[in-house]
Amino acid sequence: MSDELLASFEVRRLSILNEFGDVDQALMPQLSDADMLRMYEAMVLARIFDERAVALQREGRLGTYPPITGQEAAQIGSAFAFSAADWIFPSFRETGVHLLLGYPIPQLLQYWTGDERAQKVPERLNIFPFCVSVGSQIPHAVGAALAARYRRDPIAVITYFGDGATSKGDFHEGFNMAGVFRLPVVFICQNNQWAISVPLKNQTASASLAQKAIAYGFEGLQVDGNDVFAVYRATRQALDKARSGGGPTFIECLTYRMADHTTADDAGRYRSAEEVAAWRARDPILRLERFLASRGLWSPEKGSEVKARLTAIIDAAVQEMEAMPPPGPAELFEGTLATLSPRQAEQRKVR
Amino acid sequence: MAQLNMVQAINQALSEEMARDDRVVLLGEDVGRDGGVFRVTEGLQDRFGTERVIDTPLSESAIMGAAIGMAAYGLRPVPEIQFMGFTYSAFEQLFAHAARIRSRSRGRFSCPMVVRTPYGGGIKAPELHEESTEAIFCHSPGLKVVVPSGPYTAKGLLLAALRDPDPVLFLEPTRLYRMLREEVPEGEYVVELGRARVARAGSAVTVIAWGSMLERVLKSLGDVDAEVIDLLTLNPFDIEAVIGSVKKTGRAVIVHEAVRTCGFGAEIAATIAEEAMLYLRAPILRVTAPDVPVPLAKLIEQYLPNSKQIQAALEEVMQY
Numbered sequence: 001m002s003d004e005l006l007a008s009f010e011v012r013r014l015s016i017l018n019e020f021g022d023v024d025q026a027l028m029p030q031l032s033d034a035d036m037l038r039m040y041e042a043m044v045l046a047r048i049f050d051e052r053a054v055a056l057q058r059e060g061r062l063g064t065y066p067p068i069t070g071q072e073a074a075q076i077g078s079a080f081a082f083s084a085a086d087w088i089f090p091s092f093r094e095t096g097v098h099l100l101l102g103y104p105i106p107q108l109l110q111y112w113t114g115d116e117r118a119q120k121v122p123e124r125l126n127i128f129p130f131c132v133s134v135g136s137q138i139p140h141a142v143g144a145a146l147a148a149r150y151r152r153d154p155i156a157v158i159t160y161f162g163d164g165a166t167s168k169g170d171f172h173e174g175f176n177m178a179g180v181f182r183l184p185v186v187f188i189c190q191n192n193q194w195a196i197s198v199p200l201k202n203q204t205a206s207a208s209l210a211q212k213a214i215a216y217g218f219e220g221l222q223v224d225g226n227d228v229f230a231v232y233r234a235t236r237q238a239l240d241k242a243r244s245g246g247g248p249t250f251i252e253c254l255t256y257r258m259a260d261h262t263t264a265d266d267a268g269r270y271r272s273a274e275e276v277a278a279w280r281a282r283d284p285i286l287r288l289e290r291f292l293a294s295r296g297l298w299s300p301e302k303g304s305e306v307k308a309r310l311t312a313i314i315d316a317a318v319q320e321m322e323a324m325p326p327p328g329p330a331e332l333f334e335g336t337l338a339t340l341s342p343r344q345a346e347q348r349k350v351r
Numbered sequence: 352m353a354q355l356n357m358v359q360a361i362n363q364a365l366s367e368e369m370a371r372d373d374r375v376v377l378l379g380e381d382v383g384r385d386g387g388v389f390r391v392t393e394g395l396q397d398r399f400g401t402e403r404v405i406d407t408p409l410s411e412s413a414i415m416g417a418a419i420g421m422a423a424y425g426l427r428p429v430p431e432i433q434f435m436g437f438t439y440s441a442f443e444q445l446f447a448h449a450a451r452i453r454s455r456s457r458g459r460f461s462c463p464m465v466v467r468t469p470y471g472g473g474i475k476a477p478e479l480h481e482e483s484t485e486a487i488f489c490h491s492p493g494l495k496v497v498v499p500s501g502p503y504t505a506k507g508l509l510l511a512a513l514r515d516p517d518p519v520l521f522l523e524p525t526r527l528y529r530m531l532r533e534e535v536p537e538g539e540y541v542v543e544l545g546r547a548r549v550a551r552a553g554s555a556v557t558v559i560a561w562g563s564m565l566e567r568v569l570k571s572l573g574d575v576d577a578e579v580i581d582l583l584t585l586n587p588f589d590i591e592a593v594i595g596s597v598k599k600t601g602r603a604v605i606v607h608e609a610v611r612t613c614g615f616g617a618e619i620a621a622t623i624a625e626e627a628m629l630y631l632r633a634p635i636l637r638v639t640a641p642d643v644p645v646p647l648a649k650l651i652e653q654y655l656p657n658s659k660q661i662q663a664a665l666e667e668v669m670q671y
Contacts, residue, residue: 087424120457128423129455133447139416140448146417147424150376150402157420170443173413180408335454336492338461338516341545341587344492 011211014234015224019282021290029233033297039080039228040292043072043285045310046096049105050259052314053095053112057263061322063114066093070226070258073284074190076100077231078253081239082158085126087148089141089159092130093190097160101125105317106324115327116334135165138174138187145183156242158186158235164195166209175250179216184242186235187213187250190225192257197270213250225253226284256282355535358528360502361391361467364509365429367538369399375513376421378405379414379431379467388433389469389528415441415466419448422462427513435470435522436479449518450493465512465519470498471563471608472655473526475648481525482645483562483609488520489586489618495519495544496586500565502533504583507542515544524563531566547589549596553578556602556668559593559619561585564606564656571658575665585615593619594626601632602668608655611639633671636664 016027031039050069056062068075075096082088082101090097098108103125111118111130119129131137141159148155165171166189178185189209193200206212213220223230231253238249256279260267267276292298329351333344340348355363369375377383377392383406386393396404407414411432418428432438438445445466453461472481488496497512497519499505505523512519542548550565555576560568565581572579578596582588597603603623605616616637623635638656646654 089420116455117457119455119459121459123459128460129452131448133443136416136443136447139413139444140420140423142413143417143420143422143428144424145420146405147376147421147426150426151424170412170416173408173410174416176408177410177413177417335456335458337495338453342590343587 009211009214011208011214011220011222013222013224014230015227016229016233017227017287017291019287021287021294023229023291027233029229029236031229031232033295036292037297039076039232040288040298041306041310042076042096042100043228043288044306045313046072046075046099047285048307048310048314049095049099049108052318053109054259054263056318062109062112064262064264065112066262067259068093068095070256070279070283071190071192072096073228073288074188074225074231074253074255077228078158078188078235078251080232081235083155083239085153085155086239087126087128087141087144087155087157089128089137089144089157090130091134091137091161091165092132093162094160098127101127103127105314106320109317109321110324113321115324117327117331135161135168135170137161138165138170139177141185142174142178142183145178145185146181149183154243156184156186156239158188160188160190162195163189163191163193163200163203163209164198165189166212167203175213175216178248179218182247184245185248186238186242187248188235189250189252191252191254194257194261194267194271196261196265199271208252210250210252218248218250220250220252222252222254225255226282226287228284228288255284258283352534352536354532355502356529356532357499357502357505357523358389358391360506360535361509361523362393362395363535363537364506364513365392366395366398368510368513369395369403372427372513374425374427375429376403376405376426377429377431378407378418380407380409380433382406382431387431389525391467391523392431411437411440412444415444415449418464418466419444419452419462422464423452423460428464429513430464430466432466432468434480435468435482435484438466438468445488445494445518445520446491450491453517454493461516462518463516465509465521467521467523469525469528470522471524471526472645472651473563478647481651483607483640485522485585486609486613486615486618489615493517494586495584496522497544497584498522498524498562499583500524500550500562500581501527501531502535504542504548504581506535507540508544508583510539511541511544514541519544522562526563527566542583545584545587545589547583547592548581549578549592550581551577551579553600555600556604556665557593557596557600558604558606558665560606564608567656567658568606568661571661572665573662575669577665588619590622590626593623597623597627598630601630602671603631603635604638604661604664604668605635606638606656606661608640610642611637612642614639633668636668638664
């Protein structure tokens with residue numbers, strides 16, 4: 001008979017760049033000035049895309065769109081660590097990842113006009129289409145990792161999801177299977193603290209999301225999701241571990257959804273302006289600008305120059321997107337099956 | 352040629368295809384060491400290893416979801432869901448993803464996988480172990496639904512399904528697993544998906560059935576000159592074969608063990624009404640289970656369509 005401690009655990013939180021632009025040199029990842037400027041520009045590009053997409057929706061030129069504003073560091077910092085051969089299983093709020101990896105911008109916009117053709121992912125990118133059903137992409141990443149291991153491909157598989165997804169069954173089933181088989185998966189949660197109107201405290205009674213990984217037998221850590229260097233460092237380490245047979249890792253990026261859930265949502269109905277303002281002060285782009293300025297890499301003029309240059313790219317992409325011919329009715333049937341059934345073929349003819 | 356039962360025929364198909372194509376990988380609960388609860392995958396883990404016959408956690412949604420990821424990566428996974436009643440846990444993966452990924456990605460990604468699951472009643476098993484809800488799955492345009500009716504069709508259809516570029520739900524009639532023995536050729540032959548088979552030629556009435564009901568229909572014809580269509584693939588079903596036969600006979604009886612309302616018989620009856628109404632001499636009849644949940648063993652024979660009901664339907668249409 002005994003009454004002894006069976007298990008105890010610790011959960012670490014990583015932050016490197018604070019709101020004032022100061023960094024912890026000991027934790028700072030190896031990044032050249034050029035790398036850091038690339039990160040910065042990618043974050044600004046994502047912000048401009050986001051603001052433009054919302055504006056286009058308001059003008060009736062785009063359908064419902066889920067903004068990412070505030071989450072740029074979580075997306076760019078993680079995606080900056082990927083290798084070209086890695087596979088990515090996104091949800092639907094990772095525009096920054098798509099942009100950094102070079103998904104054609106007009107095609108991204110095209111999707112949000114309601115045109116499925118935009119999800120024909122270019123062959124050079126191993127990004128699965130958007131997953132609208134929350135959390136259900138998690139088992140797909142687990143399966144791709146099983147297949148990669150079977151093929152002896154030294155790659156990692158990354159999947160993104162939000163805090164709401166951690167309440168779903170597929171989060172549990174996917175995490176559990178990845179743990180049992182010790183698969184090369186990096187699970188990245190953008191914990192933006194709101195699942196539409198439900199705040200994190202109503203989503204879980206757990207002190208962190210990161211610690212949920214412990215129960216599945218692998219490491220979970222929380223990073224400051226508005227700190228691009230911390231996100232990059234954690235992702236890089238998790239990917240190296242995955243590729244070298246060390247199994248999965250769960251990274252909780254604690255960030256904040258500064259905008260509405262989608263353009264069809266009004267966050268003013270369920271959260272205070274004070275809360276939003278407090279998080280605006282922790283804007284991931286702002287703190288990176290402060291840091292870059294302290295290194296002589298950024299000035300207001302430089303910022304304006306970058307913004308103008310990237311705005312021109314988005315302007316051109318919008319033009320290109322709006323010049324695309326609309327899908328014809330036969331497009332309804334595209335890809336339903338490799339070979340349409342006789343009945344589908346008949347239905348296609350009369351459209 | 353060997354006389355095999357359906358369990359042996361399916362095992363042989365899997366084994367031969369795994370030897371031929373290293374993309375074929377099995378996964379599911381108890382499929383490896385235990386050889387599956389019906390022993391359908393017996394010996395395959397010994398032969399092909401634990402990386403190709405994967406014993407998974409008890410996790411239907413992750414089995415189905417992982418299979419989707421494996422298929423996207425270039426494998427041809429064969430997830431087994433232990434009983435049809437447990438596919439409900441994996442329903443979202445099957446409907447929202449497997450059946451839509453080709454369309455969603457406009458062909459960049461696809462989902463060539465075969466979901467094997469035993470279905471149907473009459474095996475004295477607990478609740479949810481004897482379901483026959485095939486019609487639900489036919490309501491998804493990107494998912495093929497296949498139901499063999501004996502050892503020969505089981506092997507040929509499974510080989511065709513394993514080579515199909517799209518996801519196939521392969522329903523194995525549990526009651527027939529060891530009931531029927533047939534000549535099953537060793538080596539390759541395929542029974543084409545989407546094609547029905549004339550199980551018995553006739554000219555007075557067309558009887559349409561599939562899976563476990565086929566055997567019951569064939570035993571219940573008496574001296575009626577019935578043409579029996581074994582549908583084999585439910586989605587997409589062989590409209591041409593059904594309509595061709597009904598135009599010839601002028602009568603149609605559909606037999607399925609699923610409940611009547613929104614059963615797959617409704618789709619067949621509607622299609623006959625649309626395309627062969629003027630050839631009909633009698634109303635289209637359905638012999639089905641009543642609209643109640645599948646009962647446990649004591650009442651299962653009251654639930655499943657029986658010979659008497661099939662004969663009564665045949666007599667009724669023959670009166671016209």
